[in-house]
Structure formats: structure tokens, C-alpha cells
Amino acid sequence: MSYAKVLCVGLVGVTGHLVEVEADLAPGLPAVVLSGLPDTALNEARDRVRAAIVNSGQHWPNRRITVNLLPATLPKHGSGFDLAIAAALLGGSGELPLAPLEDVVILGELGLDGTVRPIRGVLPMVAAAARAGISRVVVPVGNAAEAAVVPGVRVRAVDNLHRLVAYVRDGSALLEPPPRQAAPPVQGPDLSEVAGQGLGRRAIEVAAAGGHHLLLLGPPGAGKTMLAERLPSILPELDDDTALEVTALHSIAGILPPGGELVRRPPFQAPHHTATVPAIVGGGSGLARPGAVSLAHRGILFLDEAAEFQSRALDALRQPLEHGRVLINRANGGTEYPARVQLVLASNPCPCAKPAGDTHCECTPLARRRYLSRISGPLLDRIDVQVELSPLRAAELMDTGESNESSAEVAVRVAAARAVATARWAKLGWKVNADVPGPYLRQARWRLPAATTYGLRRRLDQGTLSARGFDRIVRMAWTISDLDGRDRPDADDVDEATHLRTREAS
Ligand SMILES: Nc1ncnc2c1ncn2[C@@H]1O[C@H](COP(=O)(O)OP(=O)(O)OP(=O)(O)O)[C@@H](O)[C@H]1O
Ligand SMILES: [Mg+2]
Ligand SMILES: [Zn+2]
Structure with a gap:
């Protein structure tokens, strides 16, 4: 033959x-x-x-x-x-x-x-x-x-x-795959370890419940990194199809842990601010390696010290944030990988990065604006929840921690809120409130009563709030009302949502 x-x-x-x-x-x-x-x-x-x-x-x-x-x-x-x-x-x-x-x-x-x-x-x-x-x-x-x-x-x-x-x-025997080992439950970082920071805790809960992108600003040591790392712990597990998708990407990257289990927890990727564009979006010869944005698919992409990233790296995230997929262009043709992530940015509000509690920051408002303008535009524009954390007070840090809610407790509320939102948008194919386009919520069917949005509309008229800012606040208000078990947001929800946008972007 x-x-x-x-x-x-x-x-x-x-x-x-x-x-x-x-x-x-x-x-x-x-x-x-x-x-x-x-x-x-x-x-x-x-x-x-x-x-x-x-x-x-x-x-x-x-x-x-x-x-x-x-x-x-x-x-x-x-x-x-x-x-x-x-x-x-x-x-x-x-x-x-x-x-x-x-x-x-x-x-x-x-x-x-x-x-x-x-x-x-x-x-x-x-x-x-x-x-x-x-x-x-x-x-x-x-x-x-x-x-x-x-x-x-x-x-x-x-x-x-x-x-x-x-x-x-x-006909001699081939090798058998190893028996499936039940992976020991990994005890990741838990919210009970975070003292104080009520605003920060609420911000990650709302972000988790509504699928909103998140910006955490604050002085060094305020707990920005701590909070971001705990966001996956309050997200629901991946369903079967999603788990298979995520595990496939991790398989292509060659980073699956031994044992042969589907990835069930939403992934968390935190590329360093020196990361190159290929490290973030993917690349390499042969079978293209998924970048951080694909390894974080259906989970969290965390950019710590966001203002320190190369602008090219930040720009490269525009396309995946918009389409949920990333196209890796290479000499011998492009490869497309899924990249639907929840983005979390953390940054000092200014370039001097004075330690927590130091009131001697001498950065001018212009210097502060310029510093943050490095992440503005394409990214900041898509981020619903934007909060500035205060330095942690000694009394809060000394708190023994027994009073801090654990991730498991918060996760229950997040899961319930997500279920409500998914059911509400089911016919329209959206899963979380963050998927809903702003103008949609202004349509008659979903528009909130004038009394509820009174404050927002006044600020809109005064020019201190943009139409986009208005939409974002209303969208977060829906998430807050889902979390608190109301069927539509009331004025308090709108107030709280406004508070979760302490850094008002136009
Ligand atoms: N809210 C908090 N509860 C308990 N510990 C905290 C809290 N905030 C900060 N810490 C302690 O301070 C350390 C630094 O916190 P973290 O790295 O989260 O701050 P950061 O805001 O990210 O600071 P940087 O701007 O320097 O990155 C933590 O490892 C923790 O030990
Ligand atoms: Mg940090
Ligand atoms: Zn400063």
C-alpha cells in the first residue's frame, strides 16, 4: 500500500x-x-x-x-x-x-x-x-x-x-487518562478581609450585580487592589457552556491546571502596567496565544495603576470592549478569540501618589486631570461605576473583621439581582444591566417617573451632567433596585447611583 x-x-x-x-x-x-x-x-x-x-x-x-x-x-x-x-x-x-x-x-x-x-x-x-x-x-x-x-x-x-x-x-494497550481529581476548593481572597471602605464595597457589589465596568480611584493603601481582587469572589459560577468556552481558551494558552476540570470560577487577569500589546490582546507565532483580555473572558480584566499603562495597550482594548472578541493580526493571517470581560481599573487620582492620609498633595487640578486623561476617552467612557475611595482611617483598620460581610454573603445578593435582570431583559437578549444601551432605558416602557429623576434632570439642564452620564446613572439605579429587591428604581436608588459616580465624567 x-x-x-x-x-x-x-x-x-x-x-x-x-x-x-x-x-x-x-x-x-x-x-x-x-x-x-x-x-x-x-x-x-x-x-x-x-x-x-x-x-x-x-x-x-x-x-x-x-x-x-x-x-x-x-x-x-x-x-x-x-x-x-x-x-x-x-x-x-x-x-x-x-x-x-x-x-x-x-x-x-x-x-x-x-x-x-x-x-x-x-x-x-x-x-x-x-x-x-x-x-x-x-x-x-x-x-x-x-x-x-x-x-x-x-x-x-x-x-x-x-x-x-x-x-x-x-494491539498493546495505550495509556488511560488519569482519574478525575476533584480539585480542592481554592480559598481565594475574601471580602471579610476588607475593613471599612463602605463605598468601595458597595461599588464592587453593584459592579458585580449589573456587570458594570468599574474605576477605583484613591490614594495608595486605600484598598483599591484588595477590592478589585475580591470581585470574582462575589460573581456567580460559570454555566456549562461558558465554562467550556473559558476552559478552551485556557487550554489554547496552555495554562490549564492539571487534573482535568472545567474552569468554573470567573477568571481574573491582572496584567502589569508594563505589559505589551501582544500580552494584552494576544499574539505569537504558531497557534496564537490568547492575551490577558481573552484569558479574562467571562471574568475580570484588572488594570492596576491604569494610568501607567502604555496608551497603545489601552487603545488595543477598545475593540474587545466593544465587540467581546479580539482580532489578533499576524503576518500569516488573523485569529479571533472571545474576549468578553468586565473591566476594572484602579489608579491614584494624581501623579504624586502621596501615601494615605497625607494631605500634602500639591498636584493642581490640571495635573490631576492630565494624569487621568491617559485612561480617558475610549476606556473611561464605558465605565459606569467610578468612585474615589478615601484613605482608610485607623479605627476602620483596627476593626477585628468580624463585622465585615463575607464574599459568600454578598454573592447571594449578587446572584439574586442578576437573575432578576436576566429575566427582565431575556426577550432582548441582554443578561446584565450593563448590556442595556442607555437610550433604551429612556423609552416610554422603561422611563422612570419625573419625580424619580428630578435631580438628574436639573443637573442636565444646568450642564453639570451629560446625557451619557444621565444614562449611566439610571442604568446603575436599575442594578441597585435589583439588589434591593424593588421592581423599579426609586429616587433613593438614583441618589445612590449618582454617588457611585463621584468622579463625574462628561
Ligand atoms: N480596607 C482595608 N482593609 C484592610 N486592609 C487594608 C485595607 N486597605 C488597605 N489595606 C492594607 O493595605 C495594603 C495595601 O492595600 P492595597 O494594595 O489594596 O491598596 P491600593 O489602594 O491598591 O494602594 P496602591 O495605590 O499603592 O496600589 C493591603 O494589603 C492591606 O494589608
Ligand atoms: Mg494597588
Ligand atoms: Zn498629588
């Missing part, structure tokens, strides 16, 4: 597509030709596969070998095709009867010595195989736990090429 075919999966963004790897061996000058839009890494596959076959004690056919990856139009990245190419080659040369690999998807990168190395993105690849009706996959042993997360697929693993050859030739 001089022709063989093996199944593999290629990723486009987070979506896997079945790929057929064909090998044809013809008489002629010994050579290996790879076709089907391979990128550089795939060309390198040729050399790795040859070394791995020879070093596994198999015969390397000295013939003209054509390896073709179908469909040709599908862009293919990365090294995950190695093992399938090796199997197709050995099948085509007649070394291996490939019947046992029929309808089996084979994934893995080969080392020169024949070792099968783990690859990124196994979870979405196996999920795609399952969707295509494939019920058996062979994956690198390092990815077996992750592959086993996908229901309805029998996962077997290999540590080297020899094991796959022995399985096909003699």
Missing part, C-alpha cells in the same frame, strides 16, 4: 475543524513534500517526524513522500499534527496496518527522539472531534486529563511514538 489517511484537528480561533492527513508514497527521488497551507511550524514537522520515526526504530521509506492536509483552505498552525503525519507516513509505506486508527483523531507533537509532547488547545480540538461524530481520540499523555473533560469521547494517551506503533501493530 502506498497511500494512507489519518484524522487530526486544526484550530481556527477557538473552533476546531477536522483535518485529514494523507500520505502518498511514490517511486522517485527521496523527498518529503507537505501541502495544504502549512505554516513554518508545520514545515518543521517534516524534520521532527523523520527523526522521531527513525529514532523509534521504524523504517524510513526512501521514496517520494507527499503529505497533504485537507481541507487545503483551512489555515493550520502549530505542531499538533506531527503524530498524525507520522502515523499516515508509516501507514502509507506499508509499515503499519492503519485499520485500528480508522475514525480515530490523533493529536500530538513529536520530539526528535519520538517522545509525544503536549500541545496547546487539546480541549477545543477534542470537543470539535466529538461534534464531528468522532468517539475515539489519541492525545499526548500530558493532555489526557484535559481531553477527558469532553463528554462522549474515549480518550487514550501516548507518551511516545513507539507506544502508538505497538498499539496499531500488536
Whole structure:
């Protein structure tokens, strides 16, 4: 036999597509030709596969070998095709009867010595195989736990090429995925550790309940970072579909913890202010690495010391904030990854960053404005909740903490408020109040009575509030009324919402 075919999966963004790897061996000058839009890494596959076959004690056919990856139009990245190419080659040369690999998807990168190395993105690849009706996959042993997360697929693993050859030739056993370990519940940071800061606590509760982006301003040591890090602890768990989506992204990034569990908690990503644009939006050669904005998909993207970020990095967030997806442009074509995040910014209100309690800040109002203008425009514009925290007073810090509400207690209110909002907007396809466009809330069906918005309308007339600011305050008022169990906001809710926008942007 001089022709063989093996199944593999290629990723486009987070979506896997079945790929057929064909090998044809013809008489002629010994050579290996790879076709089907391979990128550089795939060309390198040729050399790795040859070394791995020879070093596994198999015969390397000295013939003209054509390896073709179908469909040709599908862009293919990365090294995950190695093992399938090796199997197709050995099948085509007649070394291996490939019947046992029929309808089996084979994934893995080969080392020169024949070792099968783990690859990124196994979870979405196996999920795609399952969707295509494939019920058996062979994956690198390092990815077996992750592959086993996908229901309805029998996962077997290999540590080297020899094991796959022995399985096909003699029916010897492949490796089983490790038994699923129930991950010990991680005790993350908890709100009970935050003393005082009533405004800050309320701000993150409202942000969590309404899905609002959040800006925390305040002097050093006020607890901005502390509060932001605790926002995930009051958010609901991810549902099945969302968990799969998030876990797929983390799989592509190669950051899944061992154990093979879906990511169930909303992720939290806090890139440093020196982070480059690719670190934030994604990039790199081969299979593009998701950036912080995709790793934070369905969770929190926290930019601490936001005003210190490169403006290019902040600008790069515009598109994902608007569309919930990020397009990574690269020389060999773009890749799109989901990137629906809740943004949290923290910053000192001025460049001098005097310690908490120091009243000697000499920054002029102009200097303060200029400092914050670095995050203004594209980002600040989308942030509903904007509060300035006061320095923590000694009495608050000395508080033993017993009186502080815990994350679990707050999470109950957040979940209830979210359920109400989701039900209210269900027909319109919005999930949280932050999804609702401002003008929509001014339509007759949802407009609040004149008495409720009296103060806001006066400020609008006086020119101290913009139309956009008005919409944002009303939107937050809906979240506050959801949290407090009213069916629509009253004047107090509007007042509190105004208070959660102490930094009034026009
Ligand atoms: N509200 C608080 N309750 C308890 N501890 C606090 C509080 N605020 C600050 N702290 C203590 O101060 C430390 C610094 O807080 P945090 O890093 O959150 O401040 P920050 O506002 O982010 O300051 P910076 O502007 O310097 O980043 C915390 O690790 C904690 O020990
Ligand atoms: Mg901080
Ligand atoms: Zn200052």
C-alpha cells in the first residue's frame, strides 16, 4: 500500500475543524513534500517526524513522500499534527496496518527522539472531534486529563511514538487518562478581609450585580487592589457552556491546571502596567496565544495603576470592549478569540501618589486631570461605576473583621439581582444591566417617573451632567433596585447611583 489517511484537528480561533492527513508514497527521488497551507511550524514537522520515526526504530521509506492536509483552505498552525503525519507516513509505506486508527483523531507533537509532547488547545480540538461524530481520540499523555473533560469521547494517551506503533501493530494497550481529581476548593481572597471602605464595597457589589465596568480611584493603601481582587469572589459560577468556552481558551494558552476540570470560577487577569500589546490582546507565532483580555473572558480584566499603562495597550482594548472578541493580526493571517470581560481599573487620582492620609498633595487640578486623561476617552467612557475611595482611617483598620460581610454573603445578593435582570431583559437578549444601551432605558416602557429623576434632570439642564452620564446613572439605579429587591428604581436608588459616580465624567 502506498497511500494512507489519518484524522487530526486544526484550530481556527477557538473552533476546531477536522483535518485529514494523507500520505502518498511514490517511486522517485527521496523527498518529503507537505501541502495544504502549512505554516513554518508545520514545515518543521517534516524534520521532527523523520527523526522521531527513525529514532523509534521504524523504517524510513526512501521514496517520494507527499503529505497533504485537507481541507487545503483551512489555515493550520502549530505542531499538533506531527503524530498524525507520522502515523499516515508509516501507514502509507506499508509499515503499519492503519485499520485500528480508522475514525480515530490523533493529536500530538513529536520530539526528535519520538517522545509525544503536549500541545496547546487539546480541549477545543477534542470537543470539535466529538461534534464531528468522532468517539475515539489519541492525545499526548500530558493532555489526557484535559481531553477527558469532553463528554462522549474515549480518550487514550501516548507518551511516545513507539507506544502508538505497538498499539496499531500488536494491539498493546495505550495509556488511560488519569482519574478525575476533584480539585480542592481554592480559598481565594475574601471580602471579610476588607475593613471599612463602605463605598468601595458597595461599588464592587453593584459592579458585580449589573456587570458594570468599574474605576477605583484613591490614594495608595486605600484598598483599591484588595477590592478589585475580591470581585470574582462575589460573581456567580460559570454555566456549562461558558465554562467550556473559558476552559478552551485556557487550554489554547496552555495554562490549564492539571487534573482535568472545567474552569468554573470567573477568571481574573491582572496584567502589569508594563505589559505589551501582544500580552494584552494576544499574539505569537504558531497557534496564537490568547492575551490577558481573552484569558479574562467571562471574568475580570484588572488594570492596576491604569494610568501607567502604555496608551497603545489601552487603545488595543477598545475593540474587545466593544465587540467581546479580539482580532489578533499576524503576518500569516488573523485569529479571533472571545474576549468578553468586565473591566476594572484602579489608579491614584494624581501623579504624586502621596501615601494615605497625607494631605500634602500639591498636584493642581490640571495635573490631576492630565494624569487621568491617559485612561480617558475610549476606556473611561464605558465605565459606569467610578468612585474615589478615601484613605482608610485607623479605627476602620483596627476593626477585628468580624463585622465585615463575607464574599459568600454578598454573592447571594449578587446572584439574586442578576437573575432578576436576566429575566427582565431575556426577550432582548441582554443578561446584565450593563448590556442595556442607555437610550433604551429612556423609552416610554422603561422611563422612570419625573419625580424619580428630578435631580438628574436639573443637573442636565444646568450642564453639570451629560446625557451619557444621565444614562449611566439610571442604568446603575436599575442594578441597585435589583439588589434591593424593588421592581423599579426609586429616587433613593438614583441618589445612590449618582454617588457611585463621584468622579463625574462628561
Ligand atoms: N480596607 C482595608 N482593609 C484592610 N486592609 C487594608 C485595607 N486597605 C488597605 N489595606 C492594607 O493595605 C495594603 C495595601 O492595600 P492595597 O494594595 O489594596 O491598596 P491600593 O489602594 O491598591 O494602594 P496602591 O495605590 O499603592 O496600589 C493591603 O494589603 C492591606 O494589608
Ligand atoms: Mg494597588
Ligand atoms: Zn498629588
